[in-house]
Amino acid sequence: MDLSRYLEERRLLVEQALEDLLPPVQRPPQRLNAAIRHSLMGGGKRLRPILVLAAAEAVGGQTSPLLPFACAMECIHTYSLIHDDLPAMDDDDLRRGRPTCHKAFDEATAILAGDALLTFAFELAVRPVAGVDPAIQMTVVAQLASDAGIHGMVGGQMMDMEAENRLLSLPELQNVHIHKTGALIRSAILAGARLGGGSPEGTRALKRYGEAFGLAFQITDDILDEVGDSLVMGKTAGNDRKRNKASYCSLLGVAQAREEAASMVREALEALAPFSSAADPLRGLVRMLLDRTH
Amino acid sequence: MDLSRYLEERRLLVEQALEDLLPPVQRPPQRLNAAIRHSLMGGGKRLRPILVLAAAEAVGGQTSPLLPFACAMECIHTYSLIHDDLPAMDDDDLRRGRPTCHKAFDEATAILAGDALLTFAFELAVRPVAGVDPAIQMTVVAQLASDAGIHGMVGGQMMDMEAENRLLSLPELQNVHIHKTGALIRSAILAGARLGGGSPEGTRALKRYGEAFGLAFQITDDILDEVGDSLVMGKTAGNDRKRNKASYCSLLGVAQAREEAASMVREALEALAPFSSAADPLRGLVRMLLDRTH
Numbered sequence: 001m002d003l004s005r006y007l008e009e010r011r012l013l014v015e016q017a018l019e020d021l022l023p024p025v026q027r028p029p030q031r032l033n034a035a036i037r038h039s040l041m042g043g044g045k046r047l048r049p050i051l052v053l054a055a056a057e058a059v060g061g062q063t064s065p066l067l068p069f070a071c072a073m074e075c076i077h078t079y080s081l082i083h084d085d086l087p088a089m090d091d092d093d094l095r096r097g098r099p100t101c102h103k104a105f106d107e108a109t110a111i112l113a114g115d116a117l118l119t120f121a122f123e124l125a126v127r128p129v130a131g132v133d134p135a136i137q138m139t140v141v142a143q144l145a146s147d148a149g150i151h152g153m154v155g156g157q158m159m160d161m162e163a164e165n166r167l168l169s170l171p172e173l174q175n176v177h178i179h180k181t182g183a184l185i186r187s188a189i190l191a192g193a194r195l196g197g198g199s200p201e202g203t204r205a206l207k208r209y210g211e212a213f214g215l216a217f218q219i220t221d222d223i224l225d226e227v228g229d230s231l232v233m234g235k236t237a238g239n240d241r242k243r244n245k246a247s248y249c250s251l252l253g254v255a256q257a258r259e260e261a262a263s264m265v266r267e268a269l270e271a272l273a274p275f276s277s278a279a280d281p282l283r284g285l286v287r288m289l290l291d292r293t294h
Numbered sequence: 295m296d297l298s299r300y301l302e303e304r305r306l307l308v309e310q311a312l313e314d315l316l317p318p319v320q321r322p323p324q325r326l327n328a329a330i331r332h333s334l335m336g337g338g339k340r341l342r343p344i345l346v347l348a349a350a351e352a353v354g355g356q357t358s359p360l361l362p363f364a365c366a367m368e369c370i371h372t373y374s375l376i377h378d379d380l381p382a383m384d385d386d387d388l389r390r391g392r393p394t395c396h397k398a399f400d401e402a403t404a405i406l407a408g409d410a411l412l413t414f415a416f417e418l419a420v421r422p423v424a425g426v427d428p429a430i431q432m433t434v435v436a437q438l439a440s441d442a443g444i445h446g447m448v449g450g451q452m453m454d455m456e457a458e459n460r461l462l463s464l465p466e467l468q469n470v471h472i473h474k475t476g477a478l479i480r481s482a483i484l485a486g487a488r489l490g491g492g493s494p495e496g497t498r499a500l501k502r503y504g505e506a507f508g509l510a511f512q513i514t515d516d517i518l519d520e521v522g523d524s525l526v527m528g529k530t531a532g533n534d535r536k537r538n539k540a541s542y543c544s545l546l547g548v549a550q551a552r553e554e555a556a557s558m559v560r561e562a563l564e565a566l567a568p569f570s571s572a573a574d575p576l577r578g579l580v581r582m583l584l585d586r587t588h
Contacts, residue, residue: 083409109452111380115374126420126432126435126439149417150327159322
């Protein structure tokens with residue numbers, strides 16, 4: 001399959017859906033709507049929504065009824081970036097090569113834009129999905145909230161912050177990442193599997209895929225931060241090192257980190273073994289993580 | 295009926311439910327859990343959750359299955375206070391007579407505590423409620439998200455911020471309040487009515503009650519800010535005036551503002567006319583708003 005074409009098609013689908021679902025920018029409060037669009041429509045690979053759709057496809061489900069839910073994942077991801085970039089947090093001026101929300105607007109607007117996006121995500125997530133039992137959808141939304149919250153992403157952000165200027169062990173670093181980035185990625189894949197009508201075994205396999213994907217994602221992100229150039233990443237390379245933050249590279253070295261990532265990718269592919277070619281996009285996506293680092 | 299006893303009983307019920315539902319403070323990240331508890335368990339009247347329960351009672355519904363949903367309203371309210379108090383927003387040091395979250399902890403922790411509470415609110419709101427059709431519950435959660443978000447509370451916060459140091463007209467001020475505080479209060483009442491199994495007419499009547507309650511709440515809050523003492527309010531009186539913020543008192547004068555509040559209370563009571571004594575708590579609650587200002 002042609003992965004880059006698949007990704008490009010899906011990205012456009014997600015961006016069109018976001019455009020259709022977002023309140024019009026002319027609607028008051030306009031400054032808040034503008035700030036939301038600045039961050040939400042400012043590029044990005046749309047990885048999490050694409051994972052929702054690809055996981056649904058892998059279990060033979062329809063994808064278009066899942067677009068609002070997929071967009072909810074992007075809203076949660078974007079809100080977390082907006083708040084993470086704030087002066088009191090990572091204090092970043094650039095994101096995807098453009099001014100961060102509080103730089104383009106102001107801090108208060110950025111806080112509220114993040115709050116609005118997080119709230120909007122749940123408005124989208126509870127939209128009835130054609131063919132899905134509302135009781136099952138509520139369970140999926142509960143899982144999403146759990147993965148995005150104190151026992152998932154927000155908890156991971158807090159752990160990450162507390163870990164700054166402290167030397168983490170590898171298991172500690174792993175624990176931060178499992179929460180900070182892994183939980184939402186796994187949640188996207190699991191949601192796609194369940195809303196797409198996956199069997200219990202299929203869903204379990206995709207959960208395993210999701211966990212391995214999340215770790216591979218973080219390790220390769222660390223490698224890119226160490227060796228990648230700022231243009232590709234849209235943010236300043238070597239950021240983590242400057243902040244004395246532990247990373248897979250600082251703990252393992254680049255070569256060993258690459259090994260570790262490759263082993264996670266193998267695990268993810270193994271989890272997909274029982275699936276037909278309908279899972280090819282998921283196969284391509286996890287292989288791509290590794291390819292980026294070469 | 296003995297309103298203060300009713301309120302005290304309900305307050306304890308809600309606080310016990312919050313205590314039971316919250317993650318234990320020993321669980322990592324402990325600092326985040328401590329910050330959440332500092333703000334969530336730091337007093338407060340628990341008005342919004344009590345409104346959920348009282349509205350369910352008014353339509354003859356059970357209240358105890360609604361406790362998690364009622365607690366979700368308190369989580370949303372508390373997160374909004376934490377973020378509103380931040381230096382980039384209202385920059386308040388005291389809340390309910392205690393240090394605000396960013397003062398007791400730090401800014402980053404306060405931002406994350408707010409994010410965690412907002413996310414947790416939706417985790418609670420989608421918990422299956424015994425006797426309620428999941429499809430109806432999803433509609434109620436969607437309405438809650440809308441009322442808490444850009445077209446409701448968050449939008450209202452933004453309008454409020456933009457209005458600082460600018461002279462608002464009365465309709466403009468009304469519009470800010472309908473969004474900033476009114477939307478969530480109305481949402482609590484409407485959710486109680488729908489989850490409690492209210493008829494379409496009963497629900498419509500409670501919606502009218504909720505809108506009038508929200509306005510009465512805000513006008514009487516303005517009056518208390520003007521004439522009340524800091525002890526009763528747990529925050530500094532005259533805050534709004536110092537900030538050159540328009541208020542019902544600055545626009546109408548205290549006497550006329552009291553008239554306006556009384557008229558809203560009458561409207562709320564009229565909306566309750568078709569209801570039996572099961573709506574007495576709602577009747578008492580809205581009368582109480584006015585009594586506070588004398």
